[in-house]
Amino acid sequence: MTPLKSPWYLCLIASLLSSATFEATLEAAPSPSDEPTIAELRVGFNGAYKLGCWTPVEIELTGGAKQFTGRLAITVPDSDGVPTTVVSAEDRPVGVQPGQTTSARLLVRVGQSNATWLVRFLAEGQVLAERKFYSGPEQDTGAVPGGVPATNRLLLEFGPTVGLGELVRAQDSNNEQTATKIIHVEQTAELPTDWIGFEGIDTVLLATSEPERYRPLLQNSTRVESLRRWVELGGRLVVFCGSEAEELLADDGVLAELIPGKFAEMVPLRQWQALETYSGAERPKTNGGRLDLRIPKLENVQGHIMANAGSPENALPLVVRSRLGLGELVFVALDFDRPPFRDWEGRTSFLRKILNWSSSEGELRQADKTLASVDSDDMIGKLRVALDNQFAGVEVVPFAVVALFVVVYILLIGPGDYLFVSRLLKRPELTWVTFPLIVIGVSAAAYWYANWKKGDQLRINQVEVVDFDLESGLARGTVWSHFFTPRVDDYDLTLQPRYLASPIANHLQSQVSWLGLPGYALGGMQGSAAQTTAFSQGYSFTPNLAGMKSVPVQVWSTKTISARWSAQVDSPIAPSLYRTGDELLGGELSNLSGMGLDDCLLLHGNWAYYLGPMADGVSVKLDHTIQPRTVKTSLTSATAGDTTETDTADDGTVSFRSAESDVTRLVKVMMFFDAIDGRRYTGKLHRYQSFLDMSHLLRQKELAILLARIRQPGSQWLNSDQPFQSDDDKHWTFYRFVVPVGTAPSP
Template sequence: MPTAATIGRILAVAFTFLLIPAPAGAKDSVKITGASVGLPTGRDDAHVTKFGAWAPVHVQLETLREVTEPAELVIESPDADEVTTTFAVPLNLATDRTAIGYVRPGGAASEVTITVRAVKGGALSEPFRVRVRPREPLQYVVLALGGTPAGFELPKPAGAGAETPPLRAGRVELTHIASVAQLPDRWYGYEGADLAVLNTGTAPDFLKQLFGDDSPAPNKQKREALIEWVRRGGRLVISAGSNAALAAQLPALKSLLPFAVKPDAPTRQVDIAGLVWSAGSGQANTASAALTGRGTRFAMANLVPQPDRTARVLIPPPSQSTEERQPIVAQAAFGLGRVTVIGFDLDRAPFAEFSARPDFWDFVLRECGANRASSGGDGKPRPPGVVTEEEDSATVAMRAHNDTFDGVPVVSFGWVALLIVLYILLIGPVEYYVLKRFLGRLELTWITFPIIVLTVSVLTYVSASAVKGRDLKINKIDVVDVDAPSNRIYGTTWFTIFSPRIDSYTVGVTPGSGWGTDEQPKGTAVECIGAPRSGRAGITRRKYAVEPTGLENVPIQIWSTKAFSANWSSPLDIPVSQAPTGQTHRRLEANLVHPPGDRAKVLGSFEHNLPLPELTECVAFYAGQAYPLPGEVIVRGAPVRLVLDQGTPATQWLQKNAGLDALLARDPAYAQRPVQKNVQRQPLQQTALGGPLPLMGMLFHEGALKNDEGVIAGNASLRRLDQSWRLAPDNRDEVIVVGRVAPPLGSAEDVLTGPNAPAKLWLKGLPSSGERRPVPGTARQETWVRFYIPVK
């Protein structure tokens, strides 16, 4: 038996070993010293993220010892279904001390975990966790780039006191990026911003670093990300006054400007500038004020039209424009986006002392961003730090529409509750009564109880299989914008997968045959969508990876659905070498002109050579008027003659045919139609909920809203697709033609790769693999196309 002294020596040795530090492990190779998620506000390191919108993640690193193996930064966060997503960014630990990745918050409170890992090994750092509280999608976020906006404030509501209230009761929020290093390097990093304002007055270095020809490659990548975000529907304001000469010397910036800065005389010095701007939705409502330097002259840019670019002059208004009055504010489309140039600085004097500054900022938000959305929504106050889980109605309607599958009935909660009660009665009182009354041996419950559970489980599975089916089902919607001036096609895809078994799906989206010139277009974003949840990862630790060309191994439970969205783009014109034999390489041919001396009318014709056999229920929009096309059908390769002289006011037509009640109204005849093996074209019938073009309520959302008090915009997550601003009466340089393809329903592979499917779906392999496996099951495809046709 060991003595007390022996035991003491043993304990001493063990304690000594405990105090000896362990050898440095792999996790001690790199230290994450800091991280931020979202757009910075400049207030106590606060950042803004939005639910369902990508947000940049900036990470600071410190290398503790040399790492020779390839490494990557891994960002993990739960999605809306509480499944962990992983986003990986390659790292060069020999040189990188900062890194930028992206995350898409999936709930009202999300925890983002950041780790440095070896590409083919374990962790190289300890996990770094950041807690984020995303804003709701209805929040209107203004992002200032470069100089700090001078006195950003909005008109106070009636009855407000002298204290400074939150902007629009907390619905509008200002963020600011002053350093090029903090800019996102991918276009979807700006997804949380509703309006970006590039200030050049106090930040010439920012302008040179971002748009200079000699900028380093990382800065050029950030520049292309900003430009691509605008192309895909972003809203950008550029203020150029004192540094207008610098702006005129930067070709990359010049391509964005609606009006060019006069090269030989970029600025003029003035004592006072009279500003008249629109003060509301009505054209007759205007506000005016004098911008004065108070005894000192200030610089204003000399803006001149670009020969190859059509633009509208907002200040002075068209009614006051003369040859002597030079344009001060001009606006033009840039792809699906909207770019506005202001000929004076918004980040320095004299605008800093402008008496009507709040009203002018209100004009900037309305006329350069989104009119209804920037007005403050429903007016309900949003105290700082309080986050709700409100969603916009358009997103909810889109998801609900795609989540309804033909032949898959939804069992009501009442039936489920009734079956649960019957099951409890069966394994409880009924079993006890039978064993005691008829068999007289209660101990037999060790045999009968498992038999009952097994039998009920088998019957439940068989019944569910009979009701839900054993086929994979996919509902898919494509909206395609064909923009002739920018020579680009922009595609937005939503699809929902109904899985008949527990499975993992690798999901990718590429342009369909004949829609794109590149099988793997750069900048394609694929993401899971859903209603906001708790923002915590599930206990099963399921994960899927966000890859540059799609999502890898997304888990879907048996008889469950998962919703996705994708955004892609491709050149419009096909190179002659890639054009099919016997077909033209021009996808859109147009010859639209104004009659001599009458810019209010349009004559001419156009034709498209896209793979769509037929577009139905077509309507044209021009100068604030709607023109349903005769026959409402457009056939591929057949000229369409337009005579636009007497139309219906566009807002009136939209409110009647595409109001909120009509948004995504489903065809009630779908449920009664059996699924056929071959693709069948099924026209969408007019429903009691609305007119024949229900998706118009999303494509021109604000134009379809009534002017009644309390009617707010409900398209926060889909705002970039809203082209209502192009329906202005003074926009006489383009015609917008919209049509739809009658939804085909049938074999998934036939439907999703046929001529009516602009986007090709990959389910068991990413596009980067180059091998696409046929999609099993059945599918429903809905396609909408918008043509933006210039008028000569």
């Protein structure tokens, strides 16, 4: 048989079909995109972060077919639901290489527990990549963890675990607002490079028995410097360092600047007695109850030696409670992640004392029951309410008046209009004229009345607390400003810090932000429903967080903003104080500030000395005419606030309930919350802005704190570089001077 021959046109058709199929295959084959994609968003520390606090985030980008250099932007809501955006610095661009993964870090402040996150990569004047993330279960695609309440207690642990889990389980209650959470960090790269990234952390704990974890910090000390700065500005650090101290604490060691003395040598530790006395727990029965350890010996120790294995003349500090700037530093010359302490039954009680936590769970639970369910659970909520009630010339329209307006309006547009046009004028068709006139008239009357009650001027109520450490020259300022605006407007806000009478220009660092309301109250960051806003565009922070651009505020509304600043300044106080034999104070203080200081109160240990006003250049001598009272009595007495109270207890204190609207009283309680047993006194928490509490410095016998108030306005907010103020603003400005106390002079 001969083969069949296909006609020529069949061959042509087959060729065309084959070509079309090949082209379709080429079109369907995936090709790499030119633009990068946003692959992942990692929030906080292992997913844990506080609402209303700055927290680090890490964005992971995957490169496309082309190389790009740009900036990252993250948008999240503030506590009012208004979108806020942070953008990476222009001088630190983010480079994305083709096909490679790049990560970058930013700081964000989230105001709602169910926030939506918008992440964008900006380059060449456009958005090249964009992705939304939602707060929810981590296993969900595109989900990130939600923030924990601002009143939670977050413990950040780096290095091997020291047994905090047992302590938290024994200590914690079931109240969501008071929960304590442990965050374990494995690598130094997870630590923030900016101190403000630690803002949501209550205590950082470093365990050092595995020194290889710390060696990367020798190559780049930025993270150690950030940690140190955070402590200096009010943070709390606990360092456990025993067997590896020679490497880590020596002069060139990575932690040499984070201990309350100078490393001298390694010495043996054989006895448990000092640890038993400190913790109140018995030694283990193994090894005959003896130790065989080598621990570091510190010299020139600054602070209070809580446990001493040596003699008074030749101390061997095991536990030192000290300070670093305005913050608290606790040093433990032991490794609690290793035997025999790892298996010691007394480890929990030891850690409780290290952290200075109450051991009475019953008292804590009783205090939790006093927390109001419809109010903020934190002291900052009380301060916001008090500031809201202090606006000059601004009155809230009573509900009864609103109801009366509604009733009058209904009567006018209904029977009133009918009787007027039908019975009096006898021309019902005129209702087409009278009805809109009534609507316009009532609306105008309501607007006039509201404007008359609330005013037509900006109002600002501001509290500022400035703390100064005489030994280091460090000044720290904390500003809370609650402002009312009678119109819809937006503002470009920055802060011009002032120290005493002068603006600060040199060596200044400042961060500004919105201030949230903790809890489930109306407007709270954990409200059952997210706050809605009419402002879809929102506002943005400058890359250095020193300003906010285009902050929108609705008509007849308030907003609370805050700022933190620090600088090196000259000392305005010349102290010459010493401890007497009965642990009271002697000596004198001189005011060299260039301005008068009012309501001066000198605090030392459990005692407070009322000095009254100190004019510029005046010295006050502590003698028998100035009798001390307890710190709690002095800070909560009848005359401790803006007004004098008459209803006092037997010990001279004023109940918190009768004084909770007094701004001065609230601020004094917040400044020394632990010293006055604030949890019991107020029934509230003080964790959102807990760095303000300087009670730990009162435990240092070598220190005293001079508390004073100045009548001049403090730091100045600027709107587009112009003063953001009115003639009826109110200011509460307090100063705390941390002064050294020496020993009594020889007779």
